[in-house]
Amino acid sequence: MTWLLGDRPRTITTKAGEKRTIVELRDPARLSQSLVIWLDGGADDLPDLRIGTPIAFHVEAVRSGRARGELVATVSREAVVAAFARAREAS
Structure with a gap:
């Protein structure tokens, strides 16, 4: 699948003290x-890309998120890092 980078990946720390990375993508046909x-882990190994950059990778599973129009994907970290690297080379 290919969607657009919706926001820069960010690192948060959970209440349990674990670092997590959040990557948000937007559907190019329906930006909502x-x-x-x-x-x-943290977002340190993901290259800095311009918002709106197309990102293509294989999604293992998708489920409904909390917000309207939001989906949550299951993707390996390696697939996301490789997809960001390819997008960086293409831009």
């Missing part, structure tokens, strides 16, 4: 729909 990816 988003796909959120939660990854273990």
Whole structure:
């Protein structure tokens, strides 16, 4: 699938003290729909890309999120890092 980078990946720290990365993508056909990816660890290994950059990768599973039009994807960290690297090379 190929969606657009909706926001820069960010690192949060959970209440349990674990670092997590949040990646938000937008459907290019319907920008109101988003796909959120939660990854273990920080966002340090993801290249800085311009918002709106197309990102293409394989999604293992998708489920409904909390917000309207939001989906939550299951994707390996390696797939996301590789997809960001490819998008950086293409831009």
